[in-house]
Amino acid sequence: MDCRPTGKRLIGAPPARKQPVDATGSRGHGRNDASPAALTRARALRDGNARNLRTATVAGTSMDPTFKPGSSILVEARSATAEEDRGDVVVLRSPEEGCEDDLLTKRVVGLERDWLYARDGRLVRVPTAHVWVEGDNASNSNDSTHYGAVPRDKLVGTAVAKVWPPAEAGPVADRHEECEARVIPAEEARRLRSRKTETGETLRIALRASRDAMQEYVGWTPPEDKASGRPAGA
Numbered sequence: 001m002d003c004r005p006t007g008k009r010l011i012g013a014p015p016a017r018k019q020p021v022d023a024t025g026s027r028g029h030g031r032n033d034a035s036p037a038a039l040t041r042a043r044a045l046r047d048g049n050a051r052n053l054r055t056a057t058v059a060g061t062s063m064d065p066t067f068k069p070g071s072s073i074l075v076e077a078r079s080a081t082a083e084e085d086r087g088d089v090v091v092l093r094s095p096e097e098g099c100e101d102d103l104l105t106k107r108v109v110g111l112e113r114d115w116l117y118a119r120d121g122r123l124v125r126v127p128t129a130h131v132w133v134e135g136d137n138a139s140n141s142n143d144s145t146h147y148g149a150v151p152r153d154k155l156v157g158t159a160v161a162k163v164w165p166p167a168e169a170g171p172v173a174d175r176h177e178e179c180e181a182r183v184i185p186a187e188e189a190r191r192l193r194s195r196k197t198e199t200g201e202t203l204r205i206a207l208r209a210s211r212d213a214m215q216e217y218v219g220w221t222p223p224e225d226k227a228s229g230r231p232a233g234a
Helices: 036-047 176-180 186-217
Strands: 009-011 053-059 072-077 089-093 103-110 115-117 123-125 130-134 155-164
Touching: 053 155, 089 130, 103 176, 115 186, 123 186
Parallel strands: none
Antiparallel strands: 009 053, 009 103, 053 072, 072 155, 089 103, 089 155, 103 130, 115 123
């Protein structure tokens, strides 16, 4: 299967360096003027568990402007007890058939049992043990809008910091409030679904009445429904 090129791919973790590398790429030898990228990584390693942190390089534009092609990020491996929050940037295995080995970088917009409007206007509910993920670049992202909610067991880590380019080194913005605003209260979602159902039933009744009128006054006979053998719309 030809996978869509819009997803973010994390290209392996480079081997750990024994010495810091400054912004020019040369190895440091007792220097104190560490680059912002090196400092960011050092702080992350100090504050977290170094065994659970990996460096990875981003490809593609689906997370632009947060990450651009070539950005290096620190990814914290997901633990068995990890809980995602709305706004987190996560690394996940592609849920699409034939693309399971692809690693994507997306933002969590909805958690399990959340109601929200997808970018294409659909009202959706996130199933249990799933998350709704989207790229920050709405115009060029293959995400839950296309393949639906993603099982949580597809998540492999959380992006905690950007380490390259040096000018952009620092923590990853979580956009928590922005994603919270996308979630619709359950009571309101049920009301919206009920209204949609009532509208659909009204249209079906009108279509049946129109069909019956045509059959009675014009002598028109509706075509049979191939599946049931009954007149279409009956």
